[in-house]
Amino acid sequence: MSTPLIELDAIRKAYGGGDAPEVEVLHGVSLTIHAGEFVAIVGSSGSGKSTLMHLLGCLDRPTSGQYRFCGVDVAGLDADELAWLRREAFGFVFQGYHLIATESARENVEVPAIYAGMPAAEREARATALLSRLGLSARHDYRPNQLSGGQQQRVSIARALMNGGRIILADEPTGALDSQSGIEVMALLDELAAAGHTLILITHDRAVAARARRVIEVRDGRVVADSGPDASRADGSDSGWLEQMADGSRTRAATLAGDMREACRAAWRVMWINRFRTALTLLGIVIGVASVIVMLAVGQGSKQRVLEQLSAFGANNIYLGPNGDSARQNGGRVTLEDAAAIRTVPNVALVMPYLEGQVVIRYGNLDYRAEGGGVSSEFPQALNWKTARGMFFSAEDERTMAKVVVIGERVRDALFKDDDPLGRRVLLDKVPFQVIGVLASKGAQSGDSDEDNRVVLPFSTASSRLYGNPYPSWLTIGLADGAKLQETEAAIDALMLERHRQRDFRMFNAASRIAAQAATSDTLSLLLALIAAVSLLVGGIGVMNIMLMTVRERTREIGIRMATGARQRDILRQFLTEAVLVSLVGGLAGVLIGLLVGGVLVLFGLPLIFSVTAMVGAFACALLTGLVFGYMPARQAARLDPVVALAGE
Template sequence: MSGAGEAAAAPPLIALENLRKRYGGRGGAPAVEVLRGVSLTIEAGEFVAIVGASGSGKSTLMHLLGCLDRPSDGRYLFAGQDVATLDADALAWLRREAFGFVFQGYHLIATESAQENVEVPAIYAGLPEAERHARSRALLERLGLGDRLDHRPHQLSGGQQQRVSIARALMNGGRVILADEPTGALDSRSGAEVMALLEELADAGHTVIVITHDREVAAAARRVIEIRDGQVVADSGRAGPPAAPAMDGPPRAGAGRGREHQGPSLATELADACRAAWRVMWINRFRTSLTLLGIVIGVASVIVMLAVGLGTRQQVVAQASAFGANLLYMSSVGASSRIPGRSVTLADLQAVAELPQLAEVLPNVTGNKVVRFGEKDLQTYVRGTGAAMPEVQNWPVRLGGFFSAEDDRDLAAVAVLGHKLARDLLPDHPNPVGRRILIENVPFQVIGVMAEKGAAAGDQSYDDLLLMPFATAGVKVFGQREPTYTAMTVREGASVDAAEKAVDAVMFERHGIRDYRIGNAAAAIAAKAKTEDTMTLLLGLIAAVSLLVGGIGVMNVMLMTVRERTREIGIRMATGARRKDILRQFLTEAVLVSVVGGSAGVVIGLAVGGVLIAAGVPVIFSLRAIAGAFLCATATGLVFGFMPARQAAGLDPVVALSSE
């Protein structure tokens, strides 16, 4: 007896108390009252038809019953709990666990198959994939669509689409079936089949509420409630005891939820969002390709620009280092070399050579001269230098030998040719050693050919040089005994900066003024490297602009996507998606677009880099740059996709469902 008493005391499943709904009333416009104090109760297990003419308020009442909208006044109690006290997540739980919607327009997601449409509520309920597939397949087979599982809505007839809609309503149990004009878009035969299905569900214990204007359809129900001008004008009353006990009420706002009340797992939703996004991208592949173009160009440009910049930097540094990174260079400043007692002299160099920080002091006298062999004349750069030059500047001899200190003392008329000069001056002599040439009509014997050297960045190529002993050049060619400039090698282990300061101290003591200039090769290399770094950064920033433009393209296409898929968003909300589920789904889609574009950009960037390497362009790929470009592309999707995703999550379910 106590059990019977508890059952009698249980609250009705649905209780409406003076429910009102108004629209408008803002900005001075008068409010339109659609529902005017509706009060009724519906017990669990009833089969109810709410009938009324178009504009009577019956569809608005269904939206309120299904928690798609909120009343302006009055109370809606579901299983004894005031729905107004529930937060957005609890309302989503009700739509997911308690209600199943069957719409006149079917409201199936166009890009999903029949089975995938049926599974949507289960995804948001967090049902494991295997169980989801098995249940959806069983429901569709039960409704006679076992051979239509993979068909999309446009491949199904109206009756078949409505049966898919019913299967979706039953996916999570469908304790309360809300059917809005379920036969309105069907022929008479299909309509009769759908009503027969609803009667079977009512017989099985489901609470079925049909919204219709067709009194023949309403006659199939066991209770008919008539609504007119937003008020209940007739109610045939409940026929018989409820066929099933009332379900548990929804979770309270902010209350803890059991496992069955949780939303989808992150992995499940991400997988579903990626699958849905990929399908939409493929269907709109031309538009997607144009959207991806900005991301692809941006990522590929960043990778290629930075790779070329790094390659060029390394090449410049390597070239500069090849001429000696531990070198100091000294020369007279301005007109001082023409003023007696003011130029850098050999006596100065002897004093400097005594510094412990220096290993070699190499005077040089240079100038352009005409060199002749046979009938061939060439203007070239002649350099008188010391015997230690090959060691000082890491420049080996390829053929023959280099002159000695004795040659320098004896004013020997010997010359060593640069690689290119030997080829251009004596093209018919692969080995010119022993040949005699004329320099300003002074005969010199070629004793060697230097190895190919190239040029330090911005300097004349060393391969065009003609080298001779310093004293010989000063007396026989240039008529000057003082050096044009001096190269000094810093001893191993000594600081280049300290050596430069020591040289400056000696020279300042001897001259009293700084009428000389001292250059640091290491500092020059660092300056060139910094210049290249600056250029690389500039190129990278230019490339990053493409990435930014690509991000704006992603945002634009996502805004279009939200607009195009507004009804789909409404369907997902009606089947139990929370606002954060919609936000996460569209954000995932934006990121997926960027990830695909970023991946394509990486591949294209590496391919372009490979072509440049084959063409002889210095290229060095940086794993950090590649990873950075890809992560920036992903972040671009996240940042620029947030606003469209937030807009999607903020849509009103009723407005979204009614969109075209």
């Protein structure tokens, strides 16, 4: 017996300190246990035997003293190395069974192998074989609440054997069982001891302790009796493994892909079992994502419609009208002579005067009020406004002051309904005109037909026979090259100042209006997105609250996973995966609902433009929300002390 498997030297364990009084549970315990021994540690309640088991199984650390495992000082191992030791060396059989409630019997047995990196098919086959060996071949898919106490304890034993069960620590394995189940469990432990496993049995029952080959009695935190090492054990039966342990060798570890797959499976199982609570948690994420998508689509749609309306009248036009800083000299007027002078400015392609005013149109016994406009024959080119039917008047009509008129869609609908208006005679403020064309609809782009509620006629005819005013209300100036808009506008401004000697005119261009409107729409879209993002933030807080509650509810499960070899990063990954999976499902549902709501709004005529970037961004934000708000609860779970977690409810 060269190197003991377990060697304790003057181990002390105290709890409390600081604000709470310190209580010492173990008082200088020293003992050695060799591979292959069947040891019973017996003592009454409160004697410290369970604390001793936790120290032996590396679930807890001593306050002082030295614990050597295969000659290696356990105090020098970090949290992950202790987890590896628990996974590879120990198998725990607890009095309260400590099975994960959401997992089946087979899945509970597989847990240690998951953290050991055993392939799924291999661990499933091994778990099935162990359960069958323990008489549970028909109970593989049963959950713990569907099994009797004895059956649950057998599942616990199978789990302890999953990674080999070199050392089995059994804490009151028959304490919660009826007598028959207790007899069966002890028979199983006897078989394991005979097969060469190292068994350390913690019990207060001396009859149970008598089944062991070595009995150590603990009283008031001290070893008061020890029957001595079992001389019949097979010395060196586990020497190969002892050498691996002494050399610090490591067995295979779980792959990242395997870890993530298992974490997703377990997370989905928990979400499904608690689906009502999960749905409530998802609600905030769903509303947030859907709101972002719909709000941005509405903003982009409205922006696009406004820009289309503005550009429909000439994106490269300059508009010039009276009423600048002073309107006293020249009456603040823009004249046809100004228009003729502006035509000589480089890059000016056309100049169209527009004389506007209200008119009453009569056809038959129907009167209708509309916007009237005296324009030149360049109207279709200047405002990009063609005729849908008929023709537009010519320069000759303008020169001869012809009494012809082109009407808008709303005027046609109001006066002629289904009749053909072309060639018909109408009265404009009691002056007869002939309808020669119908303008293409402009107002239909926004659902507002005001732009179509107009008639246009030759400028000369309007100024002399209708309005009695020779001065244009404004000029539309079309450019040959839109890229030179700014310099052309400056040249026109200089020309008008030279002609008028003062700034009694005002000028603006469609491009600046479009840019201003685009900026306004972008600001509105940003505001809408921020409002929607608040919903996403609220959803993230909901995820964090639910995950904190989940950690509290599943504290014992965390302890079980740690006892079976889970590292801190395994626990962190498990709970972070759950948070991200909630956000993932919420994000997908939010995208679908956002598209559905958007489709309904489109049916009601609201302009929407869905952006793939917005959808991807909202979905990514949902995932990021789960990651950020799920990290703190996951970190809290990962940093739990195994012993404290196992004692949790």
